[in-house]
Amino acid sequence: VQLEESGGGSVQAGDSLRLACAASGQLWDTWSMGWFRQVPGKEREFVASISRSGSDTMYADSAKGRFAISRDNALNKMFLQMNTLKPEDTGVYYCGMTGMYSPKDYAQAYLHWGQGTQVTVSS
Numbered sequence: 001v002q003l004e005e006s007g008g009g010s011v012q013a014g015d016s017l018r019l020a021c022a023a024s025g026q027l028w029d030t031w032s033m034g035w036f037r038q039v040p041g042k043e044r045e046f047v048a049s050i051s052r053s054g055s056d057t058m059y060a061d062s063a064k065g066r067f068a069i070s071r072d073n074a075l076n077k078m079f080l081q082m083n084t085l086k087p088e089d090t091g092v093y094y095c096g097m098t099g100m101y102s103p104k105d106y107a108q109a110y111l112h113w114g115q116g117t118q119v120t121v122s123s
Helices: none
Strands: 002-006 009-012 017-024 033-038 045-050 057-059 067-072 077-082 091-098 110-113 117-122
Touching (some): 002 091, 017 033, 017 091, 033 067, 033 077, 045 067, 045 077, 045 091
Parallel strands (some): 009 117
Antiparallel strands (some): 002 017, 033 045, 067 077, 091 117
């Protein structure tokens, strides 16, 4: 499985971005997926996760009410709609694939990762 993120960029506080994660390989719709964020000197931080069917989601407290995770299994893609962005949302965003069915909020559950896409939010 190969994962590739896109959609990052530099925006102002209050703006929106939509990240996408494209996957190649088999078993795309078998496992749950998620987004994590990392800044230099810190561990990868959970943002949101979605079940293999897309019917169940999980969010970090910092993302609730502002971010929305979704997936389109027919297109082999996952998305993260980020609204009302804040400077503290800045970081490299990684998409990941677990080996489980339900959403997971810990990095150890994820078996595959993309290369990341940079999101920078200026005040």
